[in-house]
Amino acid sequence: MATDKSNLQLVVNGILNENPIFRLVLSMCPAVGISTTVMNGIMLGVAVLFVQVFSSCTISLVKNWIHPRIRIPTYTLTIATWVTVIDMVLAAYLPEAYAKMGIFVKLIVAFAIITMRLEMFASKENLTHSFWDGVGMGLGFMVGMMAIGFVRELLGLGTILGYDVLGFRPLLFFILPLAGFFCVGLMMGFFNYIETRYKRVKQG
């Protein structure tokens, strides 16, 4: 079952139609726990992007040799290997970036979105498609995290990317983990509402 989508469509698909957070509703733990600021969203998004692309490519390359009974352990091992390697390389050669991103990279091993993408896509598609799908999913995750982070940082801390915009903290509640659920739920509802309205308008 090879996909008939172009590379660009694959990337856009990851950001919009199959956005990991608002459409597939995967990897909600980090989406709720870490998305307190826009910066956190960007950092985690970049980390996911790299791990997803590397893992997708690896699985796509070795897909013919993976025994169907042990595919999930194989995916997990692949992800864990890439996470560890990226973690070590960052720590060694980009210490400044690592100081900011270190904790995010280590979190990724348990991300459902990456395993799911390997199972649904990379294990059936060729290398190029898997690569672009990985890029799309990574970007989609980043956009989703940034959107949640934007709302929570603005409402919780009154800042955006660390810059004071409001000058006060409207609702400190929003940076607590609990508020992540409210935020994600309300935003998902909002996006669904826009989508239905859009479809209705299009149909006339």
Place this chain on the structure above:
Amino acid sequence: MKDISTIIFRLTLTCLVAALIMGGSFIVTNRAKQHNQQVNEQKVMLSLLGYSAAKPAPASLALHPVYRYLVTEQDVQTLGYLVPVAGGATDAFALVTIALDGKFVARHDLRLAPEKAEQAKERLQAVQTAVGSGKTIQYADQTIIVTDNGQRQAYLLPGEFPGFKTFVKVILALDPGFTVLGLEIMEHEEDPGLGGEIVQDYFKNQFRGKPYEALKKLGVVKEPLPDEYRGALEAGKTGRLGPEEVARIQEQYKDHDIYALTGATISSRSVTNGVKGIVKKFAYRIAFLDRVLAEQRIVVPF
């Protein structure tokens, strides 16, 4: 049955390949990683002492590490301090063991190249050979004594204490009278946006300038941080206030308790208690060490 053997074989193979990749990248990157950590620590230590790229440390400034070990011999515990010995070769060290009540126990001389002394493993080996068998040696912590032309300028204390979730690693700088010169958080896993704010200037700089007397009974208050004080604490970053102004405000608040972070009282309290603990224990131990060094006429460069 056929399946099982294939599965076992493939899974083993996958694990082996993964292990090879991870091991390979560890070997390649480990040296650079450790180097980075050391460079970073060095930079933090100098910045705690008030030196930076714009104001480099003078050549007369020297950092002397003193390593503390727990020496156990048949249920009797003593503290072993590995100190450099002055007036001889650079590789002359002495392990001075002190009983828990502060009495001198023994002195073991050993030779250890300074670059080897920085490696935990080789240092432990050298110490073990020096004290002889039958004793268990356990590394406890490290203190760096800073001297300028042989005069004690400051103590740098790397340490750790429990935070809200797990250990918080810090480096603390004290002047010879145990007044805090600065605090730097090296590693922590507090919640971002809440306890994670302990790394911010407006929290960690509150410890700066606290005298030993105030520190001994330092507590945490849940009050809003006064704007004037906040300005002084963040002066290093904003550059709005002059050094005299900052010193004046710091002086005004020097006996005041630590203002807790909003939504992170536990983290604020853990850091305060942690810092308090480190300083109190250190002040207690260094007094014993200094007395023993003086009594035994062990000449040290600090």
